[in-house]
Amino acid sequence: MSLRSTLSRLRYRYFPDHILGEILSKTWIDNAIPVAILVLVLAGLGLWDGDLVSLRSLTGMAPQYAETLLVTLGMVFVLLAGGIDLSVGSVFALSNFIVLALFNMLGLPIGVAIAAAILAGGLVGAVNGVLIGYLKLRAFLTTLVTMIIVKSVVDLLLLSFAVRIATPVTTSTFWDFLSFDTVFGIPPSILFAIVCAVVGHIMLTRLRLGWRILAVGGSRRSAYNAGLPVRRTIALTYVMSGMLAAAAGVLYAARLNAAGSDTGVGLEIVAVTAAVVGGNSLGGGRGSVTKAVLGAIIVLVVTNSVVRLGLPAGGNSLALGVILLLAVVIDVKWVKNRGKLLSSVYVSPAWMQLPACPPTAEGSGSPYALNDKLADVQLIGLGEIDGPEDPILDEAGNLYAGTRHGDIIRFHAPDFTTHEVFVHIGGHPLGLTFDRQGNLLACVAGMGVYRITPEREILRLTDQTNRSWLSVIDDSRMRLADDLDVAPDGRIFFSEATIRFDMSDWMVDALEARGNGRIICHDPATGRTRTILPHLRFPNGIAMCRDGQSFLFAETWGCSISRYWFDGPRAGQVEVVVADLPGYPDNINRASDGGYWVALVGMRTPAFDLMLTNPALRKRMVERVAPDEWLFPNMNYGCVIRIDETGRVTDCLWDRTGRNHPMITSMREHRGWLYLGGVSNNRIGRYRIPGADPDWTAAASYRGEAA
Amino acid sequence: MMATRTRSPLSQEMIVAAIAALLFMAFFLTQPVFRTTDNLLSLLQNVSILGILGLGMALSIIGRGIDLSIVTVMAMSSAWVLQLANSGLPLGLALLAGLLLSIAVGLVNGALIAFLEVPAIFATLAVATLNYGVVRTALLDDNLVYLKAEVPGWFHAIGGGALFGIPNPVLLFALVCLLLHLFLRYDIAGRFLYAMGENPAAARITGIANRPLTLLQYAICSVIGFGAGMILASTIGSVETRIARSTMVYDVILVAVIGGIGLSGGKGGVRNVIIGTALIGVLLNGMTILNTPYTVQNIIKSVILMLAIVADSILNPRDEQTSQQGDI
Known part of the structure; x- marks a missing residue:
C-alpha cells in the first residue's frame, strides 16, 4: 500500500468528517445562532462600556426581564402556530389598569384584582382567537385592530381615573411581597416567569397541545388533513398569549404602581423582536421556549444599554428595528438554506479498499461464471x-x-x-x-x-x-x-x-x-x-x-x-x-x-x-x-x-x-x-x-x- | 388576468359604497353644518391626503405586499425638504433631495422583500422605524419643522390653491388616481403586478421578473407617500414628524381594505380606493362635527376596519388546501 493511500486511510479513519452533518441535523442547532448573537452582543457591549454587562446591571434588569419574558413566551406560542399577536402591548396596559383600578381605587382583594386582570387578557386573546382561528382572519391586521381598540379603551379610562388608581386605599401583604420582596435574593416576578417558561417548555415538548401547535404551524394544511383541530389550536394560542401578557401587566403594576398612556406601547415589537432574534420562525412550526428565553435576554440587554448610553431620541427604536430586520433576514435565509447546507454536508465518504474482484466471465472457470439459470423462473x-x-x-x-x-x-x-x-x-x-x-x-x-x-x-x-455515548446521532x-x-x-x-x-x-x-x-x-x-x-x-x-x-x-x-x-x-x-x-x-x-x-x-x-x-x-x-x-x-x-x-x-x-x-x-x-x-x-x-x-x-x- | 373583482353578487365594494352613501345622507339630513359647501369642500380636501396614501397602499397590497412605511416616508422626507429649504437650499434642490430620499427608502423596502425575502409586513415596519430614527437623529433638528424660508408662491399653491373652486389637493388626488389607473390597467408592469399578486410562484415561472417588479412597486409607493407629504406640508406650512409614530398608517390600510382590495393580493383597483376614501372621509368628517373624542373615533374606525376584514375573509374565504403557509 502506498504512503499516500495509507495517509488517506488514516485521515479518513480518524478524522470524524461525519460529525458536522450530524450536528447540523440536530434540532438544537437552531439555538446556535441566538447563542452566538448573545455572546457577540455581550462581548461588544462589554468592550464599549464594561458596566453595561456587569452582574449588577444584569440583575437590575431581572424584574423587567420577567415581564418581557412572559410577553415573549405568549408571542412564541402564537408564532409557533403560524400567527402573530400585536395586541400584547395593549393587553399589558389593560391588565395593569385593571389591577390598579380594582385594588387601589375600589379596594377589592388583590387576588380578585389579579384574577380579573388575567381574565381580561384571556378575553381579548379569545376575541383574537375566534377571529383568527375560527373566522380565519389575517393575524397581523386583526391583532393590530384589537391593539388599537384595547389601547383606545385604556386611554379613555385613564383620562378619568389616572390619578385615583395611583393612590392605594388598601394594602395587602401579598402585593407588598410581589412588589418589594425577594426569595433568596431573587424577585418573585422572575421566579414566576421561570415557572411559566418551564411549564411552557413541558407543554411544547411533551404535551398534546404543544405538539398540535407545532404541527399546525409547521404545515397547517397537513395538520388539517390529519384531522387536528386547527382552528381551536390557533385560537388557544391567542388566549395563552393574552393571559401571559396580562400576567406581565400585573407584574408591571406591582413594580411601578402607576399607569400612563405610554404603558405597554411598543411592547409587541419588543416581543416579536425577542422571539425572532431567539430563532423562532415567523410563519410557524420552528421554535422553543429556550429560544424565547435567549431572545428576551438579548433584546433587553440591547435596549437597556441604548437607554443607558444616552443615545439620541429614536435611538431605541432604531436599535430594535435593526435587530428585528437582521434577525428576520437570518431566520428566513437559515430556514431556506439549512436543508441545502445539510444535504451538501451530510454525506461524508470514508476510505475503503476492496480486495480484487473475482472474474465472472462465462467460461473463465470461476465459480461465479455467468450463466442463465434464472432465465425461466x-x-x-x-x-x-x-x-x-x-x-x-x-x-x-x-x-x-x-x-x-x-x-x-x-x-x-x-x-x-x-x-x-x-x-x-x-x-x-x-x-x-x-x-x-x-x-x-x-x-x-x-x-x-x-x-x-x-x-x-x-x-x-x-x-x-443502548445509546452509544459518543454518537451525535441518537x-x-x-x-x-x-x-x-x-x-x-x-x-x-x-x-x-x-x-x-x-x-x-x-x-x-x-x-x-x-x-x-x-x-x-x-x-x-x-x-x-x-x-x-x-x-x-x-x-x-x-x-x-x-x-x-x-x-x-x-x-x-x-x-x-x-x-x-x-x-x-x-x-x-x-x-x-x-x-x-x-x-x-x-x-x-x-x-x-x-x-x-x-x-x-x-x-x-x-x-x-x-x-x-x-x-x-x-x-x-x-x-x-x-x-x-x-x-x-x-x-x-x-x-x-x-x-x-x-x-x-x-x-x-x-x-x-x-x-x-x-x-x-x-x-x-x-x-x-x-x-x-x-x-x-x-x-x-x-x-x-x-x-x-x-x-x-x-x-x-x-x-x-x-x- | 381579469380576476380582479369578486364573483359574489353583493361585492364588498357595492356594500361599502352603499354604506358611504347612507352615512352621507344621514349626516346631510341631520347635521346642518355638514350640509355647507365649505364643509363639503374641506371634507374633500382633508380626505384627499388619506386617499392618495390609500392609492400607494393599494399598489403595495395588489402586488401581495403591504407598505407600513408610507406614512413615515410622507412625514420624514417632507420634513427634511422643509429643513433643507430653511437652511438656504433652493426649493427645487430640496424637493429633489426629498424625492431621492423617499425613493431610496422604497428601494430598501423592495430589496428587503424581494432579495432578502423578509415578509413585507416586517420589512416595511422595520424600515419605518429605521427611517424615522435615522432621519430624526441625523437630519432633523426638531420634531416639528416649520417652513421659515421664503419660497416661490407656486409651492404654497400646491396644497393651498384651488382651481375652478375645487381645492388643489382634491385635483391632485384625482390626478394620482388617473395615473395609477393608467399604470395598473394599461402598463405592462401594472398588469404584471396583478399577476405577481395573484400567484407569485406562477408569475415567476412564466418569466415575470418578480424582484425588479417588487423594487418598482415599493419605490412608487414611497414616491406617492412623498407627494402626499409635500401636499400636506404646502397646505399647512409645517410638518409634524410624530405623525410617523401615530396610527395614521392603519387609517390608510383601512381606506384600501374597506374599499375591497383583497389582502391576499392581485385584486382591486383605483375605484376601490375611491370608494374606501369616500366612506372614511364622510365618517371622519361626521364624527368631527359630532365632536366625538379622538380615542372614540379610533375605536369606531377600528371596529369598522375589523368588520371590513371580516367581510373580506367571508367574501374571499381562505381555503385550507390552497392557502399560503406562513401568510400572516
Missing part, C-alpha cells in the same frame, strides 16, 4: 406486489412477503394465485423469519422488530437499543432494521444496515462506505436489547449456523460474509468467511445441502471500486453533481450463490438479462424450490433447484436443533 404475484424484500414460507407452504405499503402479504399454497393482506404494520417489512413457535418475526424499516402471531396479532418486540432508535434470525435459545439477532440514513436513502450509504451499521441482539426472555457488533459496512443478511453457537452475516458494501460466535468456546469472535465477493451480498438463508444461499443485490464495477479509495472525489461528486448523476453501485443484475460453511461457492445462479430478477435481495429454499425476492421488484420468482431434497424446509432444519 416462474413468477408469483407479478404486478400485484411492491417490494417483497424477503419472501418466506410457512409449514403449510403459504408464501409471505412484505411490501412497500407497509403490509405483509400472504400468497396461498399451493399455486400462489390468490393472496390477502396478512397484516398491516405501517413500515416496509424487510427481513422475515419464523421463530420456533411459528410466529412470524419481521424487521420493519424505521420501526424496529415486530412479532406477528399466526392469529395476526402484532407485537413490537424492540425499537431501541443511535438508540432503529432506523433501518434489515434482517434477523433466531438462536436456539430464542435470542433474536438482527442487523441494522445504517444509523445515518433512512430507508429512502439507503443507497447513499454506499457512497460513504463507512461502518455505519451494526448487529443488535434482543432477548425476548429479558426484554433487553443490546448492540453487539457496531461499525459494520451495511450489515444485511443473517443466518444461524448449524452449530447453534454462531451466525453468518453479510456486509453489503464490504462485499464480504463473516461469521460471529455468540456462544461456546469462540464466543465473541468474528471470522471472515468470504472476503471477495464479485457483488454486494444481501440476505443469507439456509440451503438443503447443508450450505447457505446468498443473494447478491448488485455487482461490483471497477469504477466504483476505484472510487472507494478516493473519498475526496466522492465528496466533490455529492456536493457538485445532481443526485441522479451520482455514481452508485451497479444494481441491475440478479445473482444468487450458494456457499458452504467454509465459504466455498457451490452454486451460482444468474439472471443475465436482468429482466425477471434484477436486484435480488433474498431467496428462500422450500421443498425443492427457491423463491426469489427483490426490494424494488414487483414479483416473486420461483426456481426449481435441480437435485434438491423435495421435502426440506427451513422450519424443519431449525427444529432439528431446537434447544
Whole structure:
C-alpha cells in the first residue's frame, strides 16, 4: 500500500468528517445562532462600556426581564402556530389598569384584582382567537385592530381615573411581597416567569397541545388533513398569549404602581423582536421556549444599554428595528438554506479498499461464471406486489412477503394465485423469519422488530437499543432494521444496515462506505436489547449456523460474509468467511445441502471500486453533481450463490438479462424450490433447484436443533 | 388576468359604497353644518391626503405586499425638504433631495422583500422605524419643522390653491388616481403586478421578473407617500414628524381594505380606493362635527376596519388546501 493511500486511510479513519452533518441535523442547532448573537452582543457591549454587562446591571434588569419574558413566551406560542399577536402591548396596559383600578381605587382583594386582570387578557386573546382561528382572519391586521381598540379603551379610562388608581386605599401583604420582596435574593416576578417558561417548555415538548401547535404551524394544511383541530389550536394560542401578557401587566403594576398612556406601547415589537432574534420562525412550526428565553435576554440587554448610553431620541427604536430586520433576514435565509447546507454536508465518504474482484466471465472457470439459470423462473404475484424484500414460507407452504405499503402479504399454497393482506404494520417489512413457535418475526424499516402471531396479532418486540455515548446521532432508535434470525435459545439477532440514513436513502450509504451499521441482539426472555457488533459496512443478511453457537452475516458494501460466535468456546469472535465477493451480498438463508444461499443485490464495477479509495472525489461528486448523476453501485443484475460453511461457492445462479430478477435481495429454499425476492421488484420468482431434497424446509432444519 | 373583482353578487365594494352613501345622507339630513359647501369642500380636501396614501397602499397590497412605511416616508422626507429649504437650499434642490430620499427608502423596502425575502409586513415596519430614527437623529433638528424660508408662491399653491373652486389637493388626488389607473390597467408592469399578486410562484415561472417588479412597486409607493407629504406640508406650512409614530398608517390600510382590495393580493383597483376614501372621509368628517373624542373615533374606525376584514375573509374565504403557509 502506498504512503499516500495509507495517509488517506488514516485521515479518513480518524478524522470524524461525519460529525458536522450530524450536528447540523440536530434540532438544537437552531439555538446556535441566538447563542452566538448573545455572546457577540455581550462581548461588544462589554468592550464599549464594561458596566453595561456587569452582574449588577444584569440583575437590575431581572424584574423587567420577567415581564418581557412572559410577553415573549405568549408571542412564541402564537408564532409557533403560524400567527402573530400585536395586541400584547395593549393587553399589558389593560391588565395593569385593571389591577390598579380594582385594588387601589375600589379596594377589592388583590387576588380578585389579579384574577380579573388575567381574565381580561384571556378575553381579548379569545376575541383574537375566534377571529383568527375560527373566522380565519389575517393575524397581523386583526391583532393590530384589537391593539388599537384595547389601547383606545385604556386611554379613555385613564383620562378619568389616572390619578385615583395611583393612590392605594388598601394594602395587602401579598402585593407588598410581589412588589418589594425577594426569595433568596431573587424577585418573585422572575421566579414566576421561570415557572411559566418551564411549564411552557413541558407543554411544547411533551404535551398534546404543544405538539398540535407545532404541527399546525409547521404545515397547517397537513395538520388539517390529519384531522387536528386547527382552528381551536390557533385560537388557544391567542388566549395563552393574552393571559401571559396580562400576567406581565400585573407584574408591571406591582413594580411601578402607576399607569400612563405610554404603558405597554411598543411592547409587541419588543416581543416579536425577542422571539425572532431567539430563532423562532415567523410563519410557524420552528421554535422553543429556550429560544424565547435567549431572545428576551438579548433584546433587553440591547435596549437597556441604548437607554443607558444616552443615545439620541429614536435611538431605541432604531436599535430594535435593526435587530428585528437582521434577525428576520437570518431566520428566513437559515430556514431556506439549512436543508441545502445539510444535504451538501451530510454525506461524508470514508476510505475503503476492496480486495480484487473475482472474474465472472462465462467460461473463465470461476465459480461465479455467468450463466442463465434464472432465465425461466416462474413468477408469483407479478404486478400485484411492491417490494417483497424477503419472501418466506410457512409449514403449510403459504408464501409471505412484505411490501412497500407497509403490509405483509400472504400468497396461498399451493399455486400462489390468490393472496390477502396478512397484516398491516405501517413500515416496509424487510427481513422475515419464523421463530420456533411459528410466529412470524419481521424487521420493519424505521420501526424496529415486530412479532406477528399466526392469529395476526402484532407485537413490537424492540425499537431501541443502548445509546452509544459518543454518537451525535441518537443511535438508540432503529432506523433501518434489515434482517434477523433466531438462536436456539430464542435470542433474536438482527442487523441494522445504517444509523445515518433512512430507508429512502439507503443507497447513499454506499457512497460513504463507512461502518455505519451494526448487529443488535434482543432477548425476548429479558426484554433487553443490546448492540453487539457496531461499525459494520451495511450489515444485511443473517443466518444461524448449524452449530447453534454462531451466525453468518453479510456486509453489503464490504462485499464480504463473516461469521460471529455468540456462544461456546469462540464466543465473541468474528471470522471472515468470504472476503471477495464479485457483488454486494444481501440476505443469507439456509440451503438443503447443508450450505447457505446468498443473494447478491448488485455487482461490483471497477469504477466504483476505484472510487472507494478516493473519498475526496466522492465528496466533490455529492456536493457538485445532481443526485441522479451520482455514481452508485451497479444494481441491475440478479445473482444468487450458494456457499458452504467454509465459504466455498457451490452454486451460482444468474439472471443475465436482468429482466425477471434484477436486484435480488433474498431467496428462500422450500421443498425443492427457491423463491426469489427483490426490494424494488414487483414479483416473486420461483426456481426449481435441480437435485434438491423435495421435502426440506427451513422450519424443519431449525427444529432439528431446537434447544 | 381579469380576476380582479369578486364573483359574489353583493361585492364588498357595492356594500361599502352603499354604506358611504347612507352615512352621507344621514349626516346631510341631520347635521346642518355638514350640509355647507365649505364643509363639503374641506371634507374633500382633508380626505384627499388619506386617499392618495390609500392609492400607494393599494399598489403595495395588489402586488401581495403591504407598505407600513408610507406614512413615515410622507412625514420624514417632507420634513427634511422643509429643513433643507430653511437652511438656504433652493426649493427645487430640496424637493429633489426629498424625492431621492423617499425613493431610496422604497428601494430598501423592495430589496428587503424581494432579495432578502423578509415578509413585507416586517420589512416595511422595520424600515419605518429605521427611517424615522435615522432621519430624526441625523437630519432633523426638531420634531416639528416649520417652513421659515421664503419660497416661490407656486409651492404654497400646491396644497393651498384651488382651481375652478375645487381645492388643489382634491385635483391632485384625482390626478394620482388617473395615473395609477393608467399604470395598473394599461402598463405592462401594472398588469404584471396583478399577476405577481395573484400567484407569485406562477408569475415567476412564466418569466415575470418578480424582484425588479417588487423594487418598482415599493419605490412608487414611497414616491406617492412623498407627494402626499409635500401636499400636506404646502397646505399647512409645517410638518409634524410624530405623525410617523401615530396610527395614521392603519387609517390608510383601512381606506384600501374597506374599499375591497383583497389582502391576499392581485385584486382591486383605483375605484376601490375611491370608494374606501369616500366612506372614511364622510365618517371622519361626521364624527368631527359630532365632536366625538379622538380615542372614540379610533375605536369606531377600528371596529369598522375589523368588520371590513371580516367581510373580506367571508367574501374571499381562505381555503385550507390552497392557502399560503406562513401568510400572516
